[in-house]
Amino acid sequence: xxxxxxxxxxxxxxxxxxxxxxxxxxxxxxxxxxxxxxxxxxxxxxxxxxxxxxxxxxxxxxxxxxxxxxxxxxxxxxxxxxxxxxxxx
Numbered sequence: 001x002x003x004x005x006x007x008x009x010x011x012x013x014x015x016x017x018x019x020x021x022x023x024x025x026x027x028x029x030x031x032x033x034x035x036x037x038x039x040x041x042x043x044x045x046x047x048x049x050x051x052x053x054x055x056x057x058x059x060x061x062x063x064x065x066x067x068x069x070x071x072x073x074x075x076x077x078x079x080x081x082x083x084x085x086x087x088x089x
Contacts, residue, residue, distance in 0.1 A: 004041055023082060035054060038050070038084055038087060040061065042080065042083060042084075045080070046080045046083060049076060049077050049078050049079070049080040050084070052076070052077060053070075053077050053080055053084070056069045056070055056073070056077075
């Protein structure tokens, strides 16, 4: 424990944050690298919907706006969402 820090959990919390950040970065890198591979697994008729799904996910909006956009488009994107998720191990 840092002698200047009076909180006995601060070091453990900082360590957990570093581990979580590393895990999130690795997972994000894997997902980002797999957009093309997922696209290649989908049939031609799903390419447009997958492109729309990718736009929603990659948009520079906050999480709630992305979720709302997905909900608003679920009737057209639901099938491709299920196909994409079925490829997740």
